[in-house]
Amino acid sequence: MNVLLQIWAGYARLTRRWPGIAAIIPFIPVLALWTAVSEAGLFPRAFFPGPADVIRAFFTLTYKGILPDYLQDSLIRLATGAAVGMALGIPLGILIGTSRWAHRICWPVLLFFQAIGDIAWLPILLIWFGFGLTTMTFVIVYTVLFPVVLNTVLGVESVPRDLSRAALSLGASRARVLWEVTLPGALPNIITGLRNGLGYGWRALIAVEMIVGTSGIGFMMFDARRAGSTVEIILGMIILGLLWYIVDAWILAPLERATGQRWGLVTS
Amino acid sequence: MKTLSLRNLGKTYFDPYAGAHVTAVHDVSLDVEPGEFISVVGPSGCGKTTILNMIAGFIPYSKGDILLDGKPVHGPGPERGVVFQSFALFPWKTVLDNVGFGPKMRGVPKAERDRIAHEYLALAGLSHAAHRYPNELSGGMQQRVGVVRALANNPDVLLMDEPFASVDAQTRMTLQEELTRIWQERKPTVIFITHDVPEAVFLANRVVVLSKGRVLDQVAIDLPRPRVWDDLVRDDQFKQLSARVLQMVRAA
Numbered sequence: 120m121n122v123l124l125q126i127w128a129g130y131a132r133l134t135r136r137w138p139g140i141a142a143i144i145p146f147i148p149v150l151a152l153w154t155a156v157s158e159a160g161l162f163p164r165a166f167f168p169g170p171a172d173v174i175r176a177f178f179t180l181t182y183k184g185i186l187p188d189y190l191q192d193s194l195i196r197l198a199t200g201a202a203v204g205m206a207l208g209i210p211l212g213i214l215i216g217t218s219r220w221a222h223r224i225c226w227p228v229l230l231f232f233q234a235i236g237d238i239a240w241l242p243i244l245l246i247w248f249g250f251g252l253t254t255m256t257f258v259i260v261y262t263v264l265f266p267v268v269l270n271t272v273l274g275v276e277s278v279p280r281d282l283s284r285a286a287l288s289l290g291a292s293r294a295r296v297l298w299e300v301t302l303p304g305a306l307p308n309i310i311t312g313l314r315n316g317l318g319y320g321w322r323a324l325i326a327v328e329m330i331v332g333t334s335g336i337g338f339m340m341f342d343a344r345r346a347g348s349t350v351e352i353i354l355g356m357i358i359l360g361l362l363w364y365i366v367d368a369w370i371l372a373p374l375e376r377a378t379g380q381r382w383g384l385v386t387s
Numbered sequence: 388m389k390t391l392s393l394r395n396l397g398k399t400y401f402d403p404y405a406g407a408h409v410t411a412v413h414d415v416s417l418d419v420e421p422g423e424f425i426s427v428v429g430p431s432g433c434g435k436t437t438i439l440n441m442i443a444g445f446i447p448y449s450k451g452d453i454l455l456d457g458k459p460v461h462g463p464g465p466e467r468g469v470v471f472q473s474f475a476l477f478p479w480k481t482v483l484d485n486v487g488f489g490p491k492m493r494g495v496p497k498a499e500r501d502r503i504a505h506e507y508l509a510l511a512g513l514s515h516a517a518h519r520y521p522n523e524l525s526g527g528m529q530q531r532v533g534v535v536r537a538l539a540n541n542p543d544v545l546l547m548d549e550p551f552a553s554v555d556a557q558t559r560m561t562l563q564e565e566l567t568r569i570w571q572e573r574k575p576t577v578i579f580i581t582h583d584v585p586e587a588v589f590l591a592n593r594v595v596v597l598s599k600g601r602v603l604d605q606v607a608i609d610l611p612r613p614r615v616w617d618d619l620v621r622d623d624q625f626k627q628l629s630a631r632v633l634q635m636v637r638a639a
Contacts, residue, residue, distance in 0.1 A: 281475035284445050289540055290465030290492035299488075303479040378479075 142368065168350045173357065176350040185339070190358070193335040196252075197324055200259025201317055208264045208316075209309060212271025213301065222272075229268065237262040237323045241330060250331040255324070262323040263316035270312025274305030307378045314371040321363055389456035389466075389543045391419040391442070391576065396451035397600075398437050411437040413600035414451070419544070422574040426587035428632065429597030430639055435580045438597075439548050442578065443469050455543060465489060468542030470550045474529045476521040482508065482532050483517040489540025507535040510569060527558035534566065538575060547579045551586070560616050563589055567614050584633045588625065589614060594632050598639030606632055 134141035150170060156162075157169030164172070180186040214221045215229075237258045244254045278301055286296045328337025336355050343351035398412040412434040419425055427435045441448045444463040453460050460467070468489075476485050483504050484491075490500035508514050511531040521529055530550055537545055551559045567590060570577060581587050587594050588608055596603045608628055610619070619625040 279473065279475070281471045281473045282477060284443070284463065285469065285471060285475040285477075285536075286488070286492075287445075287463035288443060288465065288467060288469040289489040289536070291488075292492075295492060300477065303477075306479075 142364070165347070166349060168353060172350050173354050176348075176354050180339075180351070180354070186358075189335050189339050190362075193324060193328065193337070194362075196255055196259060196328075196335065197317070197320055200256055200320055200324070201263050201313070203256070204260045204263030204316060204320070205267055205313060207260070208267030208312070209271055212268045212309070212312075213275055213297070213305070215268070216272040216275025216305070217297070217301065229265070233265045233269075237319075238326055241327070245331065250333075254331050255327050258323050258327045259320045262320045263313075266315035266319065267309065267312040270308045270315070271305055274308025274312075275301055277308065278304030307375065310371070310375045310378060314367065314375060317366065317371065318363065321359070321366075325359060389576075390421060390454075391544050391578075392452075392454040392457075393417040393438070393442070394452040394454065396438065396441065396453060397449050398434070398441060398446070399449045411600055412441070412448075415597075415600070415602055416451075417595065417602065419576055419578060421543075421576055424570055424577045424579065424590060424592045426579045426581060426591035426594045427597060428581055428584055428587045428594060428636055429603075430636060431582065432599075433597040433639065434600040435582075435597050436548055439546050439578065439580050442544070443467055443546050465492065465540055466543045468537035468540055468545045470530070470533050470537050470545065470547040472549045472552050474521070474526075474533045476529055476532055476536070478521055481518050481520060482513065482524070485521065485532055486536045486539050488536065493540075503539055507539040508532075510538075510572070511535045511565065525558075526554045527562060530554060530562060531565070534569070538569070538573065543576060545575045545577045547577060549581055550579075552581070552583075559586075564615055566590060567612065571612055582636075584636055585629050588629045588632055589616070589619060594628075596632060596635045596639060603639055604635055606635075 130144075134144075154170055157164075157167055161167075177186070211225070215225050216222070240258060240261060241254070244257055248254045248257065282300050282304060283296050286300045287293075291299060324335070325337035325340075328335040329341040332338035332341075336358055340352050340355035343349075343355070393415050396412060396415045397410070399408050399410045401407075402409045415434075415438060417425075427438070429435050437446070440446045442453055442460075444460060444467065447461070455466060463469075476482075477488065480488070483501060486504035486507055487495075487500040490503050495503070505514065505517065508517055511534065513528065513531055513535070516524060516528060516532075521532065524532070533550065534547075551562050554562065563586060570590075577590075579587070579590055588610075591608050594606045594608060596605070606628065610622070610625060610628070
């Protein structure tokens, strides 16, 4: 028992010193299991490659320049889609959150279209726009839009009424109240919406790239299937997970904390 | 400084749960002179907060008039400053920027509104907290910020809606003493809503007792100033006035 406690204490000290380690350590058993299964020779190598094969594929593809190019394509698509989704979603959410009439009119429509999943749009999008960037962007924007709109509405409605009243009594116009009170008050929720939206968007992007893509991580994985290259497929899967972890844990979550907790709007 | 007049003010609204029209304020007439400190007391549901919300312009009134220097007022405006029970400080702004918010809305340049904000923060003994955020302050300090934020905008009337109801008893007494001190220095016109009778008597020149949406009675409070609790708790005149007002409120 004592030994376990000491190990635990050592781990706690270590992760407090280097928080990054806390994110890596849980993967050691996963990696070990993977290595064990692949080395045991239960499945043919071509069918179930080990970590070493995947790492080798990573270096080969990076060296050839395929991986950096595809990664860049995917990220640019996601960023474009997210930017457009926010540009549409935040104003729409503020409109619905502040105007009872807009809420009545838009809300049912919004829920209806939310139910039609992003991928369900693909058949008709392919007829309208063909296999190309427009189709992909449409799907990403569509996926990012709903979490951003719904969370923005939630954020706007959660701003205490007394705050807008205080601003009005201090001489603010309705437009100033929007800018000085409603928007900052809703910001933590907007970032939560963006965080969810990007998460969904990232997954949708990979699916779309598999179907309509000519480049990108999703395309790489689907193309590898044609060549029967399990190594590249698994590499793609790992990249998806890693990249999302970096974006979420290093950028979005700190951003969310920075707004909500600093202002005491969110109790951590 | 302007005179505030309420003329036969009334508020009726439709209560969808009761399915009927409810009259919160029947018929209230009141004149508040410039520089006067009025406390409005009454039991729950007597309409005191409704009256304050109508004067502030947060809710429309159903009948009568609210006149500021003879001109009717509608909607919120900077000439009527409000101090909220919930403090209503902007959590994303520093204390300095909260206090400078009113001047900012008037278009006062940054340097000048910082100077104004610092001046008012000093008035409330808050200079050290200028660059902190509201959630880092105690409730009592937050409400000090709430009071000087309203004052820094130089309103003709300061409306206070049970501002000290959500701070602890000791802090409340300190805040009451500070408010009388600030009032003596600046002489703003104040309408102070409370259900705490000693508080109403301690602060005001005149206590208005409300009952069921009407003015039941008014009591002039001519206690000498400056007022401090250590003296007034033993003061016979204070005790008599408090007892008299309390009797009215309980009978109301």
